[in-house]
């Protein structure tokens with residue numbers, strides 16, 4: 001409804017907390033694009049990303065009573081979506097990792113080889129030469145825990161300390177993961193991988 | 194002087210160096226082409242990430258989210274309760290009517306016919322006049338049903354005395370109230386849940 005579009009976020013949050021579903025609908029309308037992109041950068045699959053984005057909104061709604069409405073909604077819901085996507089990646093990683101690893105002496109770290117299969121999406125093939133698409137593919141080629149720090153630092157603009165809290169990691173691990181992830185991205189973009 | 198470490202370059206771009214560290218790094222880079230190139234390459238990655246355009250949202254998901262957070266107020270449960278209440282009501286009225294219409298009860302009333310029953314009848318009529326619209330509805334329901342019942346068994350029901358009618362209506366009204374209470378229960382539950 002158009003009348004909701006004019007309301008400030010804080011008012012919508014208060015109304016949503018009182019069970020006004022349409023007020024929450026307006027918040028969904030405002031944030032769905034951004035949130036979908038958070039999940040899509042992490043998962044790289046359109047359908048999974050839509051599902052998890054919707055799930056994030058539902059979980060956030062169910063937890064809304066505990067949310068301090070004086071805080072901005074965006075970072076909070078993005079954190080929920082990020083956690084859901086990372087859990088999903090972990091499960092998917094476990095499910096797709098073969099039980100018996102083929103014996104290949106001197107092979108690279110298997111997780112760094114875990115490239116998602118993107119060859120079946122025609123739009124990707126079509127845009128494969130483009131710089132942005134190269135970057136997307138490079139991001140998806142990163143192991144999930146590297147992808148997570150890149151997402152939180154570069155797209156959600158968290159500090160090292162905030163990332164450590166969000167991922168429940170020691171600060172030193174956050175830094176080494178982040179710097180290593182950047183090196184991997186650079187190599188891939190510069191055509192060394 | 195040794196080159197800047199990868200960590201220092203990352204800290205530099207993340208604004209995580211303090212004033213002195215930052216000044217030292219800048220002093221070194223001013224005269225070191227290799228560290229300048231390292232920093233520029235890293236900076237290029239930062240810029241690429243910063244300028245990555247958002248992917249288009251494949252479809253609006255507002256309706257999908259709303260469907261999951263605000264389901265319609267349990268229509269299945271409502272219908273179930275409504276039908277139970279209605280069935281209980283009709284069954285009770287049916288049993289009562291046929292009991293009153295049976296020859297044995299008819300004879301009982303015939304024997305005791307007199308002043309006391311007229312008094313009772315007056316009381317019931319008084320109550321009836323003061324009853325609210327719910328009882329009027331009950332009368333409508335009951336009359337409708339009675340008309341149907343009459344067409345099935347015209348003999349005994351047509352012979353019902355006014356007192357018997359009054360009793361029948363009063364008891365049916367009572368059952369109707371109980372039935373209404375049953376119907377209102379889920380509504381109250383819904384209102385509580387909203388708060």
Ligand SMILES: [Zn+2]
Nearest residue numbers: 196197225228
């Ligand atoms: Zn140097």
